[in-house]
Amino acid sequence: MTIDQLVQTTLGGLAIGCIYSLIALGISMIIRATDILHFAQGEMLMIGSMAGLSSFWLQGMPFWLVLLAGVLGGGLVSMLVEVVVYRTLRLRRVSAINIMIATLGVSIVLQNVARLVWGSEPLRYPTLFASGGVKFAGFTVSPQLIWIVLLSGLIMGVLILFFRFTRLGIAMQAAAQDPDVAQLMGISVDRTTTYTFAISGMMAGAAGVLLGSLFFASFNMGFLTGIKAFVAATLGGLGSIAGAMIGGLIFGLIETFSGTLISTAYKDAVGMVVLIAILLFMPTGLLTRGGREV
C-alpha cells in the first residue's frame, strides 16, 4: 500500500465512518431515552436520502437545500412513527422487547412503502459537489469525502452544543436520566421522547443524503447500513454519545481498510466479525454508560 493509497483509504473510511456515526448517535440517543433498540433507524437514512433526491428532481435545488430536505424527511418520519406507533404501545404498557419487535416491523413497512414510491432499482444521485480532485497536503483527494467529514463534524458539534447549553437539550437529558423527577420539574417526557426521535431521524436523514451522494439511493439502502451503525454504537458503548461518534469512525476505518486490504466482497462480513468480537471480548464497548440518559 502506497502512502497515497493510505491517505485515500483513511479519508474514505473516515467519510463512511461519519455516516455511521450520525446513525449510531440516533440509536444511542433513543436507547438512552426509551431503552428501545430502534431497528428502523437505517430506514430514516433511506427516507432522508429519498426525500433529498425527490426535492432535487422536483426543483433542481442546490445542495444545501437537498440536505435540508433529507434532514426534514428523516426527522418527520421518525417523529411520526414515534407518535403513532411507539407511544401508543408505551401507553398500553407493552414491554420494551415487544416494542423493539415493532421497530423491526416499522423497518420492513418503510422499505416496502419506499419500494412502491421510488421503485426497486437503485437511483443515481446527482453530483452534489464539484467533481474534480482537490489538493490536500500534497495529495489529490475527492472533495466529496472532505465535505462529508466536515458536514458530519458540524452536525455532531451542533448536537453537543445543543445538549450542553440549551434549556431543551438539558431537559431532554434530565428526562432520559430520571423520567419521574423530570415530570416533577414540569418536563413532558412524552414530548422530550418525541424530540429525541425527531433529532435522531434528522441526523439519519442527513446521513442519507451524504451516503446517497457517494453511491446510490435505493429502498433497501438503510437496512445493512442501520445494522452497521448498530455495530458502531455497540463498539463505542451502546448508549454513549461520544462512544457512538468514535465507534462510527473506527468501524468505518476497519471496514474500508479490510475492503482495500482483503477484498470488498468480504467487507460486510468483516463488520459482523467485528460485532461478534466486541460482544465476546468487550461487551460494554469502548465507553460505557452509567444508566439511562440522553
Added chain:
Amino acid sequence: MLRLSNVSAGYGAVTALRKVDISLEAGEVVALIGSNGAGKSTALRTISGLIRPTAGTIEFQGEVITNLSPEQIVARGIVHVPEGRRVFPRLSVQQNLTVGAFSPRAHGKEKATRERVFELFPRLYERRRQLAGSLSGGEQQMLAFGRAMMAQPVLLMLDEPSLGLAPIVVEEIANAIDYFRESGVTILLVEQNAELALSLATRGYVIETGSIVLSDSSDRLLENPKVWASYLGEQEWEFADGDPAQAANT
C-alpha cells in the same frame, strides 16, 4: 389553599391511600408522619400528578387539579422534592438548576433565583460545574432544595429530606426549610423522623396503612402517648441495636 377530599389512590390492584382528607392553609408548615409504607409518598405522588387518584378530589387555590398532568400541576406552583434526593446524576449542578426552572412560571426568574440558591448554599456554587452524581449525600440534598427553589414553589412538598443524612446536614435542611417558610412558601413535609418533622411544622397528620388516623397541632402530637410509642420512641431503638422490628417485639 390545598385540600384533598376523600382521596383514594393505588398502584394497580393495590390501594395505598384510603379516603384521605388533608388540608393546608397558605403559609403553613404541615407534617405528614407515618411508618414505612404507610402511604406518605403515595400521597405526595398523587398530589403532584404522578399517580391518578381512583376517587376523591384535590383542590389547589380554589381550582380542581385532580386530573391534571404533572407539568400542569408544576405550572401552578406545586413543587415536589422526591425521596432520595433524585438529582440528575449525569448533569452538572448548574444544569440541574436549569432543569428546576423548566416550568414557564420559573423561566423569567431563573438568573436571580440561581444567585439566591448559590447565596444560600455556597457549596453548590463551588461545585457548579461538577456532575451532580459526584456530590455527597448532603450536597445532593442541598441541590434538590436549590432545584426546587428554581421552580418558584407556592406549595413545596418534601419527601423524607433527612433520610440517610448526618445530623449536621439535617440541621442545614432545617435551615433551608425555615428559609422557604420565611419567604411565604406553604410546606407539606413527609418524614419518618417524626421528632424533626413536628419540630419544624405547626400541625401534623398521622397516616397508617393509607388512612389518616390522627390530626392535631405539633405540640399535642408530640405529647400524644400513641404517637410517642409508634413514631418517636422508634428513633432510640434504631440507634440502640439497629433493628426496630425486633426491638418493637421485646
